[in-house]
Amino acid sequence: MRTMDTDSPSVVVDSTASSAADSRRSIRQYEPTPIPDADLRELLRLAGRAPSAYNAQPWRFVVVQDAALKARLAAAAYGQRQVTAAPATIVMYSDMQDALERMPESMHPGMPEDQRTAGVESFRATFTGQTVEQREAWGIAQSNIALGYLLLLAESLGYATSPMLGFHPEQVKALLGLPAHVRITALVTIGLAAEDGFAPHRLPAESLVTFR
Numbered sequence: 035m036r037t038m039d040t041d042s043p044s045v046v047v048d049s050t051a052s053s054a055a056d057s058r059r060s061i062r063q064y065e066p067t068p069i070p071d072a073d074l075r076e077l078l079r080l081a082g083r084a085p086s087a088y089n090a091q092p093w094r095f096v097v098v099q100d101a102a103l104k105a106r107l108a109a110a111a112y113g114q115r116q117v118t119a120a121p122a123t124i125v126m127y128s129d130m131q132d133a134l135e136r137m138p139e140s141m142h143p144g145m146p147e148d149q150r151t152a153g154v155e156s157f158r159a160t161f162t163g164q165t166v167e168q169r170e171a172w173g174i175a176q177s178n179i180a181l182g183y184l185l186l187l188a189e190s191l192g193y194a195t196s197p198m199l200g201f202h203p204e205q206v207k208a209l210l211g212l213p214a215h216v217r218i219t220a221l222v223t224i225g226l227a228a229e230d231g232f233a234p235h236r237l238p239a240e241s242l243v244t245f246r
């Protein structure tokens with residue numbers, strides 16, 4: 035319940051999420067310790083809990099741990115050294131073609147059958163006629179929600195990250211053998227931090243928020 039006469043939050047805030055939001059920062063130096071596959075799978079499962087319009091979930095992930103492949107990925111990312119320094123780099127991309135094909139699977143099984151059918155038809159009607167560019171721009175917007183989840187969840191699980199948009203998308207796609215129609219959302223290096231990074235610095239919230 036929200037009360038009008040207090041500045042305190044009116045909801046119980048999950049301390050793990052709030053402390054992760056406060057402590058997270060980009061880290062570009064990492065310990066060489068590999069990340070257990072189980073941790074990566076759990077992280078990406080949880081990141082996939084992100085909501086998306088139509089529940090379309092167009093995000094896809096490739097986890098790159100192979101040293102030779104990481105070196106080539108770093109070259110495609112303007113030589114950014116965090117890619118080779120981190121034990122893993124997650125390549126996030128949007129695949130709306132696959133999302134379109136899997137729409138019946140994405141619709142909630144608890145919905146009445148006629149609503150599920152209508153949802154699939156509405157999704158297909160919206161996106162089938164669009165260009166790849168148009169539909170992947172939408173897919174990237176959805177995927178960025180999962181990117182935010184991923185960064186916050188990694189922090190809460192004890193892993194440092196650095197998200198990156200500085201790369202040649204076509205080179206990254208060619209390296210990983212990704213289909214031409216997909217669009218890369220971001221690269222995310224991940225591992226145990228070997229530097230403090232910069233303390234988070236943000237514009238004051240009060241300068242970004244209005245209440246009416």
Ligand SMILES: Cc1cc2nc3c(=O)[nH]c(=O)nc-3n(C[C@H](O)[C@H](O)[C@H](O)COP(=O)(O)O)c2cc1C
Pocket residue numbers: 058059060061114196197198199200201220231232234235
């Ligand atoms: C989508 C996205 C792309 C970014 N691309 C790069 C990048 O290519 N190289 C880099 O060093 N940092 C990159 N950053 C890191 C930002 O510079 C950083 O998040 C921002 O300055 C805030 O710092 P903090 O993450 O330490 O709080 C990126 C961040 C985001 C969210």
